[in-house]
Amino acid sequence: MKICGAFCICLFFPFIQYAQETEYNHVFFDNSLMEESWFYGETSYTSPSHILNIQGRLPVNTDVAFTPGNSLHLNYRSAPEGTWKVNLKYPDWRGKDFLKEGDMLSFWLYVANETQKDNLPEIAIGLDEDKLSNFIQPGKYISDYSEKKWMQVKLPLAEFTGSEALANSNNIKIISVKQSPNDVGKNEILIDQVEIINEEKPYVELQTTKIRSAEGFERHVDLSWELEASPATRYVKIYRSHDNKNFTGIGVQSPDEFSRYVDYTGVPGKTYYYKLSSVGYDYTESPLTESTQVSTREMSDEELLDMVQEASFRYYWEGAEVNSGLALENIPGRRNMIATGASGFGIMALIVGAERGFITKDEFITRMEKIVRFVENGDRFHGALPHFMDGPTGKVEAFFGKYDDGADLVETSFFMQGLLAAEQYLSEDDPEENNLRNRISVIWKEVEWDWFKQHEDSPYLYWHWSPEHEWHINHKLIGWNETMITYFLAIASPTHGISPEMYYSGWASQDTIAKNYRSNWGQTSEGSMYANDTSYFGVPLEVGVGVGGPLFFTHYSFLGLDPMEMEDKYTNYFDTNKSIVSINYRYSLENPGNYEGYGKNSWGLTASDGPWGYKAREAKPEMDDGTIAPTGAIASFPYTPEKSMDALKHFYREYGSFLWGEYGFRDAFNLSEDWTANIFMGLNQAPMVVMIENHRSGLIWDLFMKNENVQEALKEIKKIED
Numbered sequence: 055m056k057i058c059g060a061f062c063i064c065l066f067f068p069f070i071q072y073a074q075e076t077e078y079n080h081v082f083f084d085n086s087l088m089e090e091s092w093f094y095g096e097t098s099y100t101s102p103s104h105i106l107n108i109q110g111r112l113p114v115n116t117d118v119a120f121t122p123g124n125s126l127h128l129n130y131r132s133a134p135e136g137t138w139k140v141n142l143k144y145p146d147w148r149g150k151d152f153l154k155e156g157d158m159l160s161f162w163l164y165v166a167n168e169t170q171k172d173n174l175p176e177i178a179i180g181l182d183e184d185k186l187s188n189f190i191q192p193g194k195y196i197s198d199y200s201e202k203k204w205m206q207v208k209l210p211l212a213e214f215t216g217s218e219a220l221a222n223s224n225n226i227k228i229i230s231v232k233q234s235p236n237d238v239g240k241n242e243i244l245i246d247q248v249e250i251i252n253e254e255k256p257y258v259e260l261q262t263t264k265i266r267s268a269e270g271f272e273r274h275v276d277l278s279w280e281l282e283a284s285p286a287t288r289y290v291k292i293y294r295s296h297d298n299k300n301f302t303g304i305g306v307q308s309p310d311e312f313s314r315y316v317d318y319t320g321v322p323g324k325t326y327y328y329k330l331s332s333v334g335y336d337y338t339e340s341p342l343t344e345s346t347q348v349s350t351r352e353m354s355d356e357e358l359l360d361m362v363q364e365a366s367f368r369y370y371w372e373g374a375e376v377n378s379g380l381a382l383e384n385i386p387g388r389r390n391m392i393a394t395g396a397s398g399f400g401i402m403a404l405i406v407g408a409e410r411g412f413i414t415k416d417e418f419i420t421r422m423e424k425i426v427r428f429v430e431n432g433d434r435f436h437g438a439l440p441h442f443m444d445g446p447t448g449k450v451e452a453f454f455g456k457y458d459d460g461a462d463l464v465e466t467s468f469f470m471q472g473l474l475a476a477e478q479y480l481s482e483d484d485p486e487e488n489n490l491r492n493r494i495s496v497i498w499k500e501v502e503w504d505w506f507k508q509h510e511d512s513p514y515l516y517w518h519w520s521p522e523h524e525w526h527i528n529h530k531l532i533g534w535n536e537t538m539i540t541y542f543l544a545i546a547s548p549t550h551g552i553s554p555e556m557y558y559s560g561w562a563s564q565d566t567i568a569k570n571y572r573s574n575w576g577q578t579s580e581g582s583m584y585a586n587d588t589s590y591f592g593v594p595l596e597v598g599v600g601v602g603g604p605l606f607f608t609h610y611s612f613l614g615l616d617p618m619e620m621e622d623k624y625t626n627y628f629d630t631n632k633s634i635v636s637i638n639y640r641y642s643l644e645n646p647g648n649y650e651g652y653g654k655n656s657w658g659l660t661a662s663d664g665p666w667g668y669k670a671r672e673a674k675p676e677m678d679d680g681t682i683a684p685t686g687a688i689a690s691f692p693y694t695p696e697k698s699m700d701a702l703k704h705f706y707r708e709y710g711s712f713l714w715g716e717y718g719f720r721d722a723f724n725l726s727e728d729w730t731a732n733i734f735m736g737l738n739q740a741p742m743v744v745m746i747e748n749h750r751s752g753l754i755w756d757l758f759m760k761n762e763n764v765q766e767a768l769k770e771i772k773k774i775e776d
């Protein structure tokens with residue numbers, strides 16, 4: 055899908071010029087977030103040969119590393135009658151699909167015992183396991199071979215043969231390492247920093263970076279630095295000391311991905327000293343900065359909430375696309391492509407940021423000015439926004455396939471939810487705020503919600519429309535899911551509103567189409583008539599397909615729309631959402647899939663990244679693969695405050711070493727697979743900021759509900775009788 059997005063744009067719209075996405079370094083391995091094993095290093099062997107593995111994956115070594123904090127540990131026994139193999143797979147994460155071209159496979163090798171250079175394991179590259187090149191003996195490419203020191207091994211890609219597709223280095227998705235035919239006996243080697251590089255790198259003198267801030271929290275230190283203009287910096291390297299004398303390298307960060315680093319030490323009340331250096335593409339290093347002193351400290355529950363809110367808020371503040379000021383789909387990921395729904399959630403997170411003092415109100419206003427200007431000038435279709443847009447140009451991006459090259463009404467409703475909350479927050483009677491309010495109001499009134507009925511007498515709204523493919527995707531909006539806010543805002547629109555009856559004919563429809571839609575999707579007839587009226591794990595559920603669906607159904611529509619005020623003839627949505635969260639919690643406690651790490655403080659099945667990609671997960675075995683997303687429990691704060699707080703503390707205190715990062719909690723983790731997400735996701739960080747705030751002060755609910763169109767829609771929906 056993601057490859058198709060970029061590909062199809064070129065194929066079908068050759069005349070539209072897009073700003074080129076910046077290219078990432080093609081890194082297979084620099085460090086593993088999990089300290090036991092590396093999820094992407096798959097081992098296999100036939101006895102009597104053997105390679106040491108943890109559940110089929112390569113162990114990680116934290117004691118000796120070329121780039122701190124770890125390297126890959128190959129501990130093997132080679133025998134002529136057997137063989138062993140490791141496949142290093144490219145962690146093919148969402149949107150990291152623009153890579154620098156290279157001409158060398160480079161890695162760093164540490165030989166821990168006596169191994170003949172010609173008996174080193176052989177190496178192949180490939181598109182996948184079945185499309186490998188020839189195997190090369192790396193020994194002859196190492197001139198200064200010796201044991202117990204790091205040596206760079208550079209294998210020219212031209213030496214690998216077997217597939218024309220490999221001529222494009224971007225296609226290399228697997229590096230295969232196997233027993234050399236001449237090797238006999240037990241050996242131990244470490245490898246680190248496995249990447250495709252370009253041999254031709256101009257030499258540039260490295261500038262030392264500058265520490266901008268260092269802040270201690272309960273169990274981690276957050277360091278940030280001045281962004282380097284120089285493209286010569288491959289990494290910023292972080293050093294830590296306990297005595298301000300002996301400094302040890304503890305980590306590296308790609309400065310083009312983040313300008314901060316989290317050092318999770320796990321201990322409150324300790325003082326540390328930090329220094330930084332810059333590392334070049336040839337791995338030479340600049341002098342170190344002066345040291346900075348910082349201490350961790352005990353924190354109250356309120357301070358922990360502030361900490362999670364601020365870190366997650368930064369995704370939308372410092373992580374935003376530069377031209378539009380809007381949110382990226384995921385970080386790291388595409389750097390130009392903004393996601394409109396996530397951006398709407400992000401606007402609400404920015405409001406929280408201004409209110410809690412993470413930024414000033416003036417900074418908020420300046421950002422809103424940028425956002426509003428971008429929307430005014432960017433692609434809209436009958437007033438509705440696309441799902442994805444190119445930040446530098448404002449053009450639609452068909453990231454989800456060629457037919458999705460127009461409006462997305464659901465994303466539009468997420469975006470408008472945020473924009474309407476911002477309109478209320480800009481409440482001062484001064485020229486700047488008056489101007490912004492007026493322009494937001496125009497954008498709101500320009501959305502032609504009624505156009506998305508497709509036919510005049512349609513009972514349903516439709517998800518997509520594009521000028522080129524019109525109604526080709528033809529996806530009807532039918533609840534229960536995340537699209538309540540879409541119907542709600544369509545009813546609320548003062549200019550292009552739909553009839554309030556469509557709440558029941560579309561969203562909560564009881565016709566055969568709707569019934570089949572729900573049955574197919576929930577794989578059950580429970581909830582297929584919209585009302586559910588079954589109980590699960592002892593919790594009665596009034597509305598919801600199957601067990602109620604992934605937890606984001608209780609978040610996305612209700613970041614602004616106060617579920618306590620939202621009532622129809624079936625239920626009050628605060629009650630229903632609370633039930634769905636309780637079911638999800640009780641399911642995780644019962645843990646029928648017997649997954650590692652589930653329990654009373656660790657729960658929350660929703661849509662997130664996972665070991666095998668992005669997926670919506672639910673509280674039933676066939677929709678559960680052992681992956682928990684912190685946003686599941688934490689964005690449920692208003693429904694389950696104590697349980698959500700317990701989960702927050704557990705995620706931070708027990709799993710912080712891998713789960714806590716630059717923008718708060720990483721997207722998801724799966725302990726059964728010893729996996730954690732590399733990314734933060736735009737759809738998942740803001741709901742934590744906003745729902746914690748709704749729990750604490752009701753701020754975003756109050757703002758959104760103040761809108762008179764919103765109040766009118768609430769009344770109209772309640773007025774409708776059977």
Ligand code: CA
Nearest residue numbers: 084085121124
């Ligand atoms: Ca490393």
